[in-house]
Amino acid sequence: MLQGQTLRDLLRDTPTLTGSPPPFPAELPPRPGVLHERWLRDAIAAGVPEPHAIVLSTADDEGRPSGRVVALKDITADEWSFAASPHSRKGREIAVNPSVALTSYWPSRGRQVRVVGEARRGSAERSQADLAARPAAARAMALLARQSEPLDDPAELQPALTDALQRLEDGQQPEPDAWVTFHVTAREVEFWQSDPQRLYPRVQYVRHGGGWHLRHLWP
Ligand SMILES: Cc1cc2nc3c(=O)[nH]c(=O)nc-3n(C[C@H](O)[C@H](O)[C@H](O)COP(=O)(O)O)c2cc1C
Numbered sequence: 001m002l003q004g005q006t007l008r009d010l011l012r013d014t015p016t017l018t019g020s021p022p023p024f025p026a027e028l029p030p031r032p033g034v035l036h037e038r039w040l041r042d043a044i045a046a047g048v049p050e051p052h053a054i055v056l057s058t059a060d061d062e063g064r065p066s067g068r069v070v071a072l073k074d075i076t077a078d079e080w081s082f083a084a085s086p087h088s089r090k091g092r093e094i095a096v097n098p099s100v101a102l103t104s105y106w107p108s109r110g111r112q113v114r115v116v117g118e119a120r121r122g123s124a125e126r127s128q129a130d131l132a133a134r135p136a137a138a139r140a141m142a143l144l145a146r147q148s149e150p151l152d153d154p155a156e157l158q159p160a161l162t163d164a165l166q167r168l169e170d171g172q173q174p175e176p177d178a179w180v181t182f183h184v185t186a187r188e189v190e191f192w193q194s195d196p197q198r199l200y201p202r203v204q205y206v207r208h209g210g211g212w213h214l215r216h217l218w219p
Pocket of ligand 1: 050053066067068069070071072082083084085088089090091147148
């Protein structure tokens with residue numbers, strides 16, 4: 001009976017780690033990007049909903065953190081990519097403090113990946129290609145370029161979107177830096193997996209010179 005239960009009781013009675021993790025890899029690849037890609041492909045094949053949704057944590061110049069979900073766009077050569085407005089809160093925070101964290105969790109696979117590193121803006125070409133591949137409404141929002149600004153009246157939103165869609169149809173383009181790709185050079189990456197006996201395997205990759213040092217961590 002959910003009604004009448006305190007939130008604290010309800011949360012305590014709600015199970016965590018209900019998924020079925022595949023075996024933890026016995027052979028670990030020397031680079032974390034390779035393992036993250038393998039785990040992502042596994043999550044996609046297993047039908048995990050929105051497996052590329054990833055929590056992006058940033059912090060302002062005083063170290064005050066903020067987090068939100070973004071879509072992971074790619075992993076190449078130990079670089080993790082996402083895209084956003086550079087004028088948004090996350091964009092402004094990255095501009096003053098490029099240290100970020102990216103966190104994935106795939107419940108049915110019982111797997112978590114944590115990436116920590118430095119974000120930099122991608123090239124204009126890459127950013128524009130990413131925006132061009134987005135749906136019309138997303139491009140219209142980029143034309144408006146107002147992400148994370150206060151919205152005095154939510155009723156303004158629909159007419160502004162309709163107007164921006166029309167301007168797009170008329171050939172108007174978003175400003176070149178309305179939407180940019182960001183690329184995170186990882187400093188450390190951790191792979192964590194659930195285990196029925198609570199012997200959660202954890203492997204941390206730490207950048208070391210031109211390569212990676214691997215170590216296991218206590219759960
Ligand atoms: C599943 C999901 C995917 C999202 N993908 C993106 C994305 O790729 N880029 C983006 O800027 N915001 C994305 N958002 C919206 C962000 O979570 C956030 O609301 C927005 O970027 C403003 O964040 P900020 O004010 O902290 O900058 C996504 C939200 C969800 C729930």
